[in-house]
Amino acid sequence: MSDIDIRPQEVATINRPRQPAPAQGATWARVLALAVAFALGAIVAGGVVFALTRPDSIKQTADRLRAESALRDRTQIKTLTELARSTRGRLLPVLDGLSRAMPTDGTAGPVAVTAADVETWEQAAAAAVQGFADPPSGETATNVARSSLASAVRQLATTVDTYAAARGLTGPARAAAMDLAVRQRADALFTWSIGATALDALNIDAGYGHQHVFLPTSPGEGALTPDTEPEGSHDS
Template identity: 85%
Template sequence: MLALTVAFALGALVAGGVVFGMTRPDSIEQMADQIRAESALRDKTQIKTLTELARTTRDRLAPVLDGLDRAMPADGTAGPAVVTASDVETWRKAATAAVEGFADPPSGETATNVARSSLASAVRQIATTVDTYAAARDLTGVARTTAMGLAVRQRTDAFFTWSVGATALDAVNVDAGYGHQHVFLPTSSGEGELTPDTEPEGSHDS
């Protein structure tokens, strides 16, 4: 009877060891889980940093966009606002600083990269708009009108590209648990742009 009991106990231990050996995660799976966890944590940090950068950039570009809007109405003609060479130089400096803010981007998750790339592209387009406007100021007649129209189109494209990035940024913030973050550029036209949803800032989807 004792021998039978011992044999049963040994069998149970052996069987348990076999089951554990077959079901426990191997080192590769454990490593993969660790990498995924570290990547998710790193991405959450990047999302927060990117959102702060987007807000800072938006505030930096607001005077530039306001000046362009007053000096260069949507129809591409010269506006009533008086713009000096000093004004244009100030816009250029602000736009250049905004572009530099997105230099050397870190590599993150795909959705975060899409948001960052869209915002960075929009900022470069705004800088180009300022350059085109500056060049148009030195022209006259049809050439000036054509160049102004091109600058208006570049500005429109910049607004749209930023709205794509801002929408993507809002989505990754919600996924990361930060809630809605509506970092959109101030614009008077809104034509063809994606707009923020109606969820309150910082709220989470129900």
């Protein structure tokens, strides 16, 4: 026997094949690859979300145009209201004269009207019509209010012309022409009341409060009338 005494258990241990040590470099490589893949995925996903949610140039342009249109419309509403007030000031003497010349309540007969009176009414009506000439283009609601007021002014100018023509007639022809002038005046006042009501609503929506630019009407003419809210007040 050799001097070296080797036990069977030791021989088994010596002859057992060694397990390779874990490759730490490979493990870190896999971790790094996963981290890079995750980062790339986050970047790609973030880019997709940004691309889907950011306003594109067309939407930005549309938003800008809408904002500019809203600001322009607020300015037009204010200008139209001022025009309506100045026009009402021109037309009140005309309506007062016509109400005395063509009363509809039956309480008094027509008063004497001179040719100079009629000429003054014609000039005032023509100036009112001119005030609505060449209107700017605005939002639909503003255009409707302006068109209603402009139409009413033209109808009232026609009323004055009809009355002037009736003055030169006699008998049934004169009576028929006067009746036509009365109906034209009623139509003009009704049309104005539509425009004034629309203008009041526009001012409320624009933040200017109630603006009651109405013309005086008789109860039987069926025109719209202003509400009871104070001038310049806002709906609660």
